[in-house]
Amino acid sequence: MSDERPLNFIEQIVEADNASGKWGVWEQGDAGEGEAGRARLGRPRVHTRFPPEPNGYLHIGHAKAICLNFGLAARHGGKFNLRFDDTNPSKEEQEYVDAIKEDVRWLGADWEGPHGGGMFWASDYFERMYQFAEELVQKGLAYVCELPAEEVAKRRGSPGVPATSPFRDRPIEESLRLLREMRAGKHANGAMTLRAKIDLASPNFNLRDPVMYRIVHEPHHNTGDAWCIYPMYDWAHGIEDSIEGITHSICTLEFENHRPLYDWFLDAINRDRGPGSRWGPRVRHPQQIEFSKFRPTYTVLSKRNLLKMVQDGVVRGWDDPRMPTLRGMRRRGYTPEAIRTLCEEIGVTKVEGFIEIAKIENAIRDHLNRVSPRRMAVLRPLKVTITNWPEGKVDWVEAVNNPEDASAGTRKVPFAGTLYVERDDFMENPPKKFFRLSPGAEVRLRYAYFIRCEGVKKDANGEVVELLCTHDPATRGGDAPDGRKVKATLHWVSAAHAVPIEARLFDRLFNAEEPGKRTGHYMDDLNPSSLEVVRAQGEPSLADAAVGDRFQFERMGYFCVDRDTRPGALVVNRTVTLKDSWAKAAQG
RNA sequence: AGGGGAUUGGUGUAACGGUAGCACGACUGACUCUGGAUCAGUUAGUCUAGGUUCAAAUCCUAGAUCCCCUGCCA
Numbered sequence: 001m002s003d004e005r006p007l008n009f010i011e012q013i014v015e016a017d018n019a020s021g022k023w024g025v026w027e028q029g030d031a032g033e034g035e036a037g038r039a040r041l042g043r044p045r046v047h048t049r050f051p052p053e054p055n056g057y058l059h060i061g062h063a064k065a066i067c068l069n070f071g072l073a074a075r076h077g078g079k080f081n082l083r084f085d086d087t088n089p090s091k092e093e094q095e096y097v098d099a100i101k102e103d104v105r106w107l108g109a110d111w112e113g114p115h116g117g118g119m120f121w122a123s124d125y126f127e128r129m130y131q132f133a134e135e136l137v138q139k140g141l142a143y144v145c146e147l148p149a150e151e152v153a154k155r156r157g158s159p160g161v162p163a164t165s166p167f168r169d170r171p172i173e174e175s176l177r178l179l180r181e182m183r184a185g186k187h188a189n190g191a192m193t194l195r196a197k198i199d200l201a202s203p204n205f206n207l208r209d210p211v212m213y214r215i216v217h218e219p220h221h222n223t224g225d226a227w228c229i230y231p232m233y234d235w236a237h238g239i240e241d242s243i244e245g246i247t248h249s250i251c252t253l254e255f256e257n258h259r260p261l262y263d264w265f266l267d268a269i270n271r272d273r274g275p276g277s278r279w280g281p282r283v284r285h286p287q288q289i290e291f292s293k294f295r296p297t298y299t300v301l302s303k304r305n306l307l308k309m310v311q312d313g314v315v316r317g318w319d320d321p322r323m324p325t326l327r328g329m330r331r332r333g334y335t336p337e338a339i340r341t342l343c344e345e346i347g348v349t350k351v352e353g354f355i356e357i358a359k360i361e362n363a364i365r366d367h368l369n370r371v372s373p374r375r376m377a378v379l380r381p382l383k384v385t386i387t388n389w390p391e392g393k394v395d396w397v398e399a400v401n402n403p404e405d406a407s408a409g410t411r412k413v414p415f416a417g418t419l420y421v422e423r424d425d426f427m428e429n430p431p432k433k434f435f436r437l438s439p440g441a442e443v444r445l446r447y448a449y450f451i452r453c454e455g456v457k458k459d460a461n462g463e464v465v466e467l468l469c470t471h472d473p474a475t476r477g478g479d480a481p482d483g484r485k486v487k488a489t490l491h492w493v494s495a496a497h498a499v500p501i502e503a504r505l506f507d508r509l510f511n512a513e514e515p516g517k518r519t520g521h522y523m524d525d526l527n528p529s530s531l532e533v534v535r536a537q538g539e540p541s542l543a544d545a546a547v548g549d550r551f552q553f554e555r556m557g558y559f560c561v562d563r564d565t566r567p568g569a570l571v572v573n574r575t576v577t578l579k580d581s582w583a584k585a586a587q588g
Numbered sequence: 589a590g591g592g593g594a595u596u597g598g599u600g601u602a603a604c605g606g607u608a609g610c611a612c613g614a615c616u617g618a619c620u621c622u623g624g625a626u627c628a629g630u631u632a633g634u635c636u637a638g639g640u641u642c643a644a645a646u647c648c649u650a651g652a653u654c655c656c657c658u659g660c661c662a
Contacts, residue, residue: 006602006610053662088661149660156658159590163658193660203591205658214660233662257592257657290593292655297599345611347601349594352655356599359612369625404625435623444621478621489621555622582623 008348010289014072014248017287018044023247030245032079036114039077046078047117047247050104051240053085054096054221056303057318058103058326060339060360064294067343069250070109079117080109081244086123087236089220097221099318103326107336122231122240123222129231129239130183132269133194133212135279137175141268142212143167144178146192156208162201163208182215185228189215196235198264206261210234238262239269241286249286253350256290263288292352294343296360298508299324300515300522314526315509321562321573322509322530332506333550333560333575338367357508361576368550368558368575373401373408376446376491377538377553379503381420383466383495386451389417394494397477399447413539415448418495420537422555425490426467428456433585435487437467443488446554450475450486491554498537502571504562505532538570545570552578 007015017023023045031040048069052062073080082104086092101119104111111119136142145167147155157163179194181187194213202208212235217228231239241249249262266285273282293301300306301324309315309323318325321332329339342363346355376399395415402408421437430438437443442452449471457466474481478489507530516522538553545551549561557577564571 008601012604051662055662085662091661152660153658158658190660195660203657205591208658211660216660230660232660237662253593254656255662259592292594345600349601351594351600353600356612359600362612365624374622400621403622433623446621448621486621488623491622552622552624555624557624578622578624580623585623 005344009350010068010248010250010291010348011072011075013287013289014046014076017247018046018076023047026078032117034114036077040079043077045245045247046073046076047081047245048073048078048250049081049083049117049241049244049246050109051083051085051122051237052100053088053092054100055088055091055093056096056307057099059301059306060296060324060326060329061294061301062103063107063326063339064343064346064348065250065252066104066107066109067340068291068348070115071344072248072250073117074115078115078247080111080115081117081120081246082109082111083120083240083244084122085233085237085240086121086220086222087231087233089216089218089230092221094221099327103330106330107326108340117244120240120244121222122236123220125236125240125243126223126227126231128243129236130229132239133231133235134176134179136196136212136268137179137194138172139268139271140172140197141271142175142194142196143170144175144182144192145195145209145211146178149190152193156205157200159203164200165195165209168197168200168209179213182213182229183227185217187215189217191215194229196265196268198261204257204260206234206258207264210261234258234261235265238266238286238288239283242266242284245284246286249288251288251290252293253290253352255288259288259290290350291348292350294346295352295354296324296357297354297513298357298510298515300510305522308523309509312523314523321504322506331560331562332573333368333558334364335367335371335550338364341367354513364576365558365579368552370404371402372550372552372558374399374403374554375539375542375551376413376493377501377503377536377542377556377559378420378422378491378493378498379505379534379536379553379556380423381493381535381537382423382426382464384419384421384451384492385466385468386417386419386471387454387468388470391417393417394496395448395476397447411541413447413541414494414497415445415492416494416496419445420493420495420498421445421467421490425488426453426464428464431586436490437469437488442486443490444475444478444486445471445492446489447478448476448492449473449478450480491556493537493539495537497540499540499542499570501536501538501542502564502569503534503536503559503574504572505534505574506530507532536572542570545572550575 026040031037050066070080155164193211195209198207213229216230270282273279319327319331396412398410399413426437437453451469451471455468456464459465509530510525511527512525515525545561558575559572562571
């Protein structure tokens with residue numbers, strides 16, 4: 001565990017709460033079953049949740065929230081809930097529910113495991129929310145307003161100018177009757193709303209008598225046609241947290257202005273509640289805490305923008321490996337471990353900044369370097385003929401599977417008279433410090449032989465199409481008995497044994513750190529060449545690679561076998577390149 | 589104009605009145621059968637101006653800049 005890491009401000013709050021006993025301790029019946037439940041008994045309660053609205057796919061920004069909430073529960077022996085905030089039937093779909101569950105589980109936030117509190121729906125609480133609403137009406141804290149939406153907007157007021165509603169002081173009985181009629185379906189969409197009676201003059205517009213219920217005659221993916229009024233976020237969310245016993249209700253910065261509302265609603269419910277009260281006992285009042293979102297450079301994250309990219313065909317779908325969605329990143333080859341580490345490393349604060357792509361790439365490289373089996377594959381093949389190689393001879397040389405992990409073992413790779421090497425590894429007129437192949441130069445072919453370039457063949461256009469090289473038989477295995485050194489080691493593939501591979505090479509989707517910053521239109525910053533597909537050639541062991549397998553193609557980067565793979569037609573995605581100090585030097 | 593937040597190297601993040609540290613990046617060098625990895629090192633920071641204090645990133649005052657807020661979205 002990373003106990004060395006300093007606590008972020010939310011962890012500090014949790015620690016302080018645990019020390020003060022603010023949320024009590026886990027008790028029998030609350031702690032849960034099994035070993036985890038017994039371990040929880042008597043410990044301070046820490047109960048978090050991830051509350052997505054099922055109206056889109058999860059992206060890297062959500063990963064931060066998931067890791068934060070789940071991590072908090074896990075580290076303190078508490079619980080983590082997955083809760084679908086399905087309060088708006090006109091935007092939400094079952095399709096997203098399944099996708100979200102899959103992604104959350106993939107990330108490792110198991111709501112059913114030892115730290116899981118379970119899976120819930122906001123719609124599970126619709127009846128209770130409604131009862132609370134009637135209670136608020138009866139307490140004189142809410143009223144039915146018959147202003148049409150446009151009229152409410154007009155009467156919203158401005159800083160310094162209060163809002164107005166002619167229905168604010170209507171009799172309680174009238175509001176109650178109308179609320180019941182609303183529920184019974186006697187009124188059309190938009191005819192009226194239930195509003196909280198808070199403060200029409202508040203400088204915080206969220207407090208200017210916010211809508212609690214609106215009429216929506218539309219079937220709900222969970223409750224069907226049981227309801228035609230649906231609760232607004234601010235009214236619903238605190239109740240959901242309260243019912244589930246959430247202790248720390250963590251959300252992003254834009255909800256900071258809503259916190260007074262979160263508190264007001266729970267306080268309103270609790271007004272006059274307590275022992276002997278006609279309303280019943282007090283309800284729990286969790287603490288809302290806000291943190292800043294994960295904002296990577298060179299991408300967009302909003303649902304609307306991502307959706308448009310899918311619809312416009314800019315990408316090939318929600319799981320396009322260039323997408324910042326969790327399914328996109330998964331298809332690209334990102335590991336949940338790397339994403340979790342990344343979320344740990346970027347920290348949790350209220351500062352709105354950018355996370356550099358380099359930081360994200362570092363996380364995945366670091367993990368993949370440790371676990372990925374190495375293979376040789378030539379992305380842009382250039383034919384090499386070993387002129388002094390015995391006709392028909394095949395030499396199987398031994399290659400290390402992972403220099404970072406001795407237990408990964410070795411494998412045999414065939415070497416023969418016709419090979420492919422990387423086109424970029426040859427230059428006819430090399431600049432200084434180019435250590436690779438050029439006329440007269442000697443290099444090592446990894447795990448095999450030293451070869452020397454003795455000549456080139458060109459096509460009609462003058463382009464080099466083949467290298468004629470000699471090998472030194474004494475260097476088999478890659479070392480020269482006479483002690484002479486070479487400055488470069490190249491990857492290679494035997495042409496006769498090569499497995500054809502479609503390799504998809506990705507670049508960032510946008511050319512600007514903050515897409516749309518300059519022109520206001522993020523599509524203006526689209527990178528036209530974010531995808532390059534090449535016909536690569538791989539070593540024969542790649543023939544039985546399965547979808548999802550990850551490899552490091554030596555010197556080229558980390559690759560993941562794509563689901564488009566068919567028998568005999570391997571397709572791989574480049575997750576990320578290796579760091580390449582030569583490419584940098586050659587550029588600059 | 590009103591309300592709510594934020595401000596520490598290029599980026600992210602610590603330091604909670606007492607040595608401004610860590611990570612990513614960049615740059616050197618060493619090593620290397622991946623120009624990868626690894627190792628060693630360098631670079632560079634407290635938004636501004638006052639004040640309190642033996643001592644201020646931290647406390648006080650004033651200002652600057654940026655973000656959020658006038659959906660029957662979440």
